[in-house]
Amino acid sequence: MQMKEIGFGAAQPVDGYGPGFFRVGGRPVDGALCLSIEGLVAWGGLEDLDPLLELAGEVDVLLVGTGSQMEPLTASTLARLQESGLGVEVMSTPSACRTYNVLLGEGRRVALAVMPV
Template identity: 55%
Template sequence: MPLTEIDFSGAAQPIDGYAPGAFRIGGRVLHGAVLVTPMGAGPWAGMGDPAALPAALAGQVDVLFVGTGAAMAPLPTAFRTALEEAGIGVEPMATPAACRTYNICLSEGRRIAAALIPV
């Protein structure tokens, strides 16, 4: 089977790795919860303000992968509803799975983002 090198062209930054309490994204280490989009990565305040994230992502992404930590956990209803009303699909999963899924979809050129709680 031939291997194809993934090209993250433009500003797209893959998630290079994660460790307890931190992520390495595009070669940069970020501590705590993070929001990763093809446009960049930065700190994320979490699910406390349900309207903040949809407002920031509306029209830019189609799906948000939410890494809920070491294990999958349900999302608060207000958080999920706010995203869906903004036209953003939301997929909760354990953070390691969210990182892998984000990178695969990013390599395919999809309009995605990941909101990640550290493991």
């Protein structure tokens, strides 16, 4: 079997997560986070849509992790994100982190907005 190195370019994958924190680029980050090719962005959680709306046109899909369990977004939140042109996929935070890393490794234009577990 031939193994290939995965290059993430300027983007950073999620190295790990735990109760209330994430590890990105080897550094711990407390609380919710938004991560894209541009790097780590401050995010206030599910009610803070401005940082997510700024990603419109920059990414094809936004993965939203709602914590340890998948919870649906409110209809108004989902509508605002989709109206901006973002493709939105909602899932649990662990699933969102794994999916983000895979899509990032494939060179896809992806962003991640996750609540801590």
